[in-house]
Amino acid sequence: MDPTVIARLQSSLDALADDDDSRAHFSALFYTALFAEHPLYRSLFPAGMESQGHRFVTAIEFVVKNLPQQRRIRKFLTQLGLDHRRYGVEREHYRAAGVAMRRAVKSMHGTSAHSRYKWTPELEEAWSEFTEFVVSTMAEGAESDTTPALWGGTVVSHERVLDDLAIVRLETDPPIPYGAGQYVGVQVPQRPRMWRYYSPAIPTNPFGQLEFHVRKVSGGWVSPAIVTETNVGDQWVMSTPLGGLEVDFTHDRDVLMIGSGTGIAPLRAQVMEMSQRAQNPRVHLFVGGRYPCDLYDLETLWHISLSNPWLTVVPVSEEAENPWWHSGPALEPPFGMHSRLTGPIGRVVARFGSWADRQIQISGSPSMIKTTIYALRAGGTPIDQILHDPLY
Ligand SMILES: Cc1cc2nc3c(=O)[nH]c(=O)nc-3n(C[C@H](O)[C@H](O)[C@H](O)COP(=O)(O)OP(=O)(O)OC[C@H]3O[C@@H](n4cnc5c(N)ncnc54)[C@H](O)[C@@H]3O)c2cc1C
Known part of the structure; x- marks a missing residue:
């Protein structure tokens, strides 16, 4: 997409969605336009539309902001299209959504003569190009998968x-x-x-x-x-399965995995799969929770580590002791396993210095992912080698 068109879209969206109220208004206009034209589509959505609306505007903002990174945005929209297969969404739905989006943007700009909001033929063209790009990439993404939705x-x-x-x-x-x-x-x-x-x-x-x-x-x-x-x-x-957390076996970089709470799930699945392979890079897996008793899956991970020398499991808890209401002692590591470290998981990992030579995956709540990236970056680890799931 032409840089001038991208700049036009970005300043238009900055003007339209500059606070929570205007974002909510934008999504309300979009869904009103969509359901007015196609009342049956309402049944595809949940009864409460608040978080749906929030997700819609967040996705539009993400795409507009990152338009210069075409590869990244195409990948994102392809995944979004795959994800929408579960609603039974087809080409005609995408076309309808494109029309509703153009209407919503136009109404947001209104009839104001103020230069920041003025609706111009150039803006109309920019938003038309944008919606066509979004809906066609999503539709192609959806059609690229032939497995059941x-x-x-x-x-x-x-x-x-x-x-x-x-x-x-x-x-x-x-x-x-x-x-x-x-x-x-x-x-x-x-x-x-x-x-x-x-x-x-x-x-x-x-x-x-x-x-x-x-x-x-x-x-x-x-x-x-x-x-x-x-x-x-x-x-x-x-x-449809989504997401891109995976170990790249095409080069010999070792792996750093950081998982907190149930965020260990996708990392655990990967080390289990790796344990079936003949050769693996070294993997350091930091497993975090608030209290020692929150590390509910340590025994399984220790078990995998005991028979797979490429895997090192490092337990981390924010608090040193279990809470008073928890009965039972904290788990002790078996011989040869790393003992538990204490502190916020990102800071604990960063204490080891830079992990610049690793491929890195982080999995957990959005706030854990953000603070861990921040701590790693402060410790000298480049963020372009970090993978994580979307922060919805
Ligand atoms: C890619 C991805 C993979 C995920 N995998 C898992 C998984 O394996 N196991 C798992 O337990 N969860 C996982 N989640 C989170 C899960 O999808 C839900 O968001 C979570 O279960 C809360 O849903 P809910 O309906 O109970 O809360 P909602 O009704 O959606 O939200 C209620 C409130 O809780 C807040 N909230 C939502 N999620 C969290 C959170 N994780 N931490 C703190 N506050 C939150 C919301 O902002 C909102 O204010 C994953 C999320 C993503 C994006």
């Missing part, structure tokens, strides 16, 4: 390993062909049409076995239902 799975086990954390195991038939490290959209029967992403904690296998680690987010809609209301026999729906 949705997969059904039956819950075969639900284990509450911590008060606020459950390990849920399912079986799907056929197996979902995901890469270790990817995530999938999940819909549970207790919360219809409320899709959330979860990362399988084991690699895909011919038996269709799946395992998710889910933490209950206080005040959340879906995760408390998964942790407290899931029953064996429940039918879940999963969507």
Whole structure:
């Protein structure tokens, strides 16, 4: 896309979506335009549209801001198109969304004569080019995948390993062909049409076995239902695998993985898969939690490490001791395993100095990912070699 067009789009969006109210207004105009023209599309969306609207504007801002990085943006839109397959979205829906987006932008600019907001033929052309680019890249992305858009799975086990954390195991038939490290959209029967992403904690296998680690987010809609209301026999729906957390085996760079809480799931799936390979780069896996008792999966990771010398597991807890309400002592590492370190995980990892010679993956909550990147960068690690999932 031409740099002048990009600059025009960027200043237009800066003017339109400069605070939370204007962002909410923008998404409301978009969905009003879409549903007015196509009332049946409303059924594709959840009852409460607030977070959907927020995601819509965040995605538009991300694309406009990063338009100069065409490869990155194409990849993002392709994944978004793949993700939208779960709603049964097709070419005609994309076309309708493009029209609604142009209408929303035009109404936001209004009839103001102020130069910052004025709707001009150049702007009209820039937004038309932009919407055409977005919808065609998403539609092509969606069409590039010929596997089913949705997969059904039956819950075969639900284990509450911590008060606020459950390990849920399912079986799907056929197996979902995901890469270790990817995530999938999940819909549970207790919360219809409320899709959330979860990362399988084991690699895909011919038996269709799946395992998710889910933490209950206080005040959340879906995760408390998964942790407290899931029953064996429940039918879940999963969507197209997404995400690009993976080890690059084409060069011999060693690997640094940093996972906190249930963020260890995609890293665990990868080291499990690597344990089936004959040769691997060295992997340092830092596993974090608030208290020592939050490191719920250490025994499995130690187990893998004991038989795979390329893997070093380093437990990290923010607090040195368990909380007073937790009964039972903290786990002691088996002989030869790294003992537990204390502190915020990013700072603990950065204490070792620069990790400039590693390929790096970080997985956890958005705030953990951001603070860990910050700490690594401050310690001299270049951020262009860090992979993480999107910070939705
Ligand atoms: C790529 C990806 C992979 C993920 N994989 C996993 C996984 O394997 N296991 C897992 O437990 N979760 C995972 N998540 C988070 C998950 O998708 C949900 O966001 C989470 O379960 C909360 O959903 P909810 O419906 O309960 O909360 P919502 O109703 O969506 O949100 C309620 C409130 O909680 C806040 N919130 C949402 N998520 C978090 C969070 N993680 N930490 C702190 N505050 C939060 C929201 O901002 C909001 O204010 C993943 C997220 C992404 C983007």
